[in-house]
Amino acid sequence: MIDLTMDMEQYDCPFIATTDDYEVSFAAVHWEFDEGARELETRLVVEGSSQPTLENGLDALQSHPGMNQCDLFRKRGDTAFIRTVIEETDAMGVIRANDGYITGPFRIAEGSETWEVGFDDKRIAGDALSELDRNNEFTVESRDVLALDDCFDLLENADAAAELLEGCRDLSDVERQTLSVAADSGYFEQPRDATLQTLADEFEVSDTAVSKNLRRGERKVLRRVVNALESLDSSPAGRTR
Structure with missing residues (x-):
């Protein structure tokens, strides 16, 4: 298993666009992909640098063209808990097309996103990275090869x-x-x-x-x-x- 930690800048991601414009950050606590609809459902904790900034960030997120649904569960001060449904981004499609899988929660802040992505084969991981490079900016922060016993x-x-x-x-x-x-x-x-x-x-x-x-x-x-x-x-x- 090849485990990659990546700093990702997706041009078509509502969360990244929101953190580009407002001092808010997102941390995923649950996610599920709908194969038929090609949508990602996610529950996230949102933190703003202040309560007004949080409000503005949530408004911008809800109005983003890539956001299909955004529900507010709880809000207290400068922190909120939300459920979202977004369209499949280019990067998500590339990872899935190359049999990749998420190995840890993702975090988004200041216009970029930290991904933990796994692949079963080094060659497949290389193909996925080459494909990602066409429409996304990213940096591989770390690369770990995990043996079966380690998993x-x-x-x-x-x-x-x-x-x-x-x-x-x-x-x-x-x-x-x-x-x-x-x-x-x-x-x-x-x-x-x-x-x-x-x-x-x-x-x-x-x-x-x-x-x-x-x-x-x-x-x-x-x-x-x-x-x-x-x-x-x-x-x-x-x-x-």
């Missing part, structure tokens, strides 16, 4: 991966930033390259405040790590180690 490992341990992802989502912005700066500055190294005072100076808070943020973040992440380890131990792959 089974990913599938069998999806619960553990989801647990770790939830651990990251549990973190507040302050906790995430504190852990990130602490790791980058060597706070967790032995011996330490940074101290609580170093981190406190970075965030312009007291030693006590930065220590609390670190401990809260560590507790949240470690709790999820332990759960993920238990999930790994109970998986078929874990039991055979």
Whole structure:
């Protein structure tokens, strides 16, 4: 299996056109392709730089000629959850014609889209990329060749991966930033390259405040790590180690 991460600019995509004109971004949480109608149904989270920007972005999306249906499920502040139905784009047609498939959620912002696309054969992947180049702008950000054992490992341990992802989502912005700066500055190294005072100076808070943020973040992440380890131990792959 060839897994490609691509930065895609489709000229006929309503989402890309909207993010070109407005400071909004889209993240897909579910998608389904209708073979007969040649349409893509998608549920997405939409984020705007402000509430008025979100409103303007949604209006532009609904009025785009490539948008067949756009339903608003929920909206709060600068975030919305929508369901859309769009016509098959040129790039989607190329991927499908070459037996490609989506391997991860796609994200759209600032006029481009991140795609995770898989192919079963390297030659077919090359043919698809050549075809895509005719009517689309794209960059292949990464290219991974996954062996069959790796694919089974990913599938069998999806619960553990989801647990770790939830651990990251549990973190507040302050906790995430504190852990990130602490790791980058060597706070967790032995011996330490940074101290609580170093981190406190970075965030312009007291030693006590930065220590609390670190401990809260560590507790949240470690709790999820332990759960993920238990999930790994109970998986078929874990039991055979």
